Amino acid sequence: MAYFIYQEKRIYYSEAGKGNPVVFLHGNTASSRMFEPLLPLYEKYFKVILVDFLGHGRSDRLSEFPADLWQEEARQTIALLEHLNCGKISLVGSSGGAWAAVNAGLLRPDLVEKVVADSFDGRTLGEDFVRKLINERTDAKQDDKAVWFYQWCQGEDWERIVDMDTKALVQCAEERLPLFFKPVSELKVPLLLMGSVGDEAVRPDIRDEYEAISGQTGAEICMFSSGGHPAVFSNAEQAAAVIQRFLDQADVKND
Secondary structure (H helix, E strand, O other), rough: EEEEEOOEEEEEEEOOOEEEEEEEEOOOOOOOOHHHHHHHOOOOEEEEEOOOOOOOOOOOOOOOOOOOOOHHHHHHHHHHHHHHHOOOOEEEOOOHHHHHHHHHHHHHOOOOEEEEOOOOOOOOOOOHHHHHHHHHHHHOOOHHHHHHHHHHHHHHHHHHHHHHHHHHHHHHOOOOOOOOOOOOHHHHOOOEEEOOOOOOOOOOOHHHHHHHHHHOOOOOEEEEEEOOOOOOHHHHHHHHHHHHHHHHHOOOOOO
């Protein structure tokens, strides 16, 4: 187990495999454990680095999450990249981790090689985001599989973490806080947008949103015809092949 210090708190991270380093960023209410079942698909090609954002998993706890959670998690990601001190590193962010990954790329393109943003709403939150979020979290607390997942990722204090996350996201949506440090059009690193057509956890017009972002950034798009949330799991083997190809291909964006 390894930790680094960020704002006087310990952040947990782990490393597996060999090759070019890739950091995987977990989604809201999850932890780095969400990626552990996927390690065999990636660790033979990359050095896979998993991290628990503050307040999650094996990292130190917080009294509350900030409303600009995805920007703050990007700062934690950048602190990890600085701690690792091994040049530019690619990021794979899933669900909430996708916002953190894009934000890290916007803030520190000198540290980020490429970004994969999987299964997220993009530049804005849907008009019914708050209603859907509250309903989903209420139902999840009564669902044995969801509770098992929360406990597996977080431990015995899972419910407090879920409630803190819900509160932060509701505040973010109701106050219409910016989701990014700067416009996505200013992203200077290669971007892959990934998702599943049948994913009910993201906005219904996700393909249109991805195409709009691609028009601003030149991003590649990979939409699977089936599967749920997030695509990196529901289409695990296909997603791994797409991510490997994207990360390994020569960068022509800034040539």
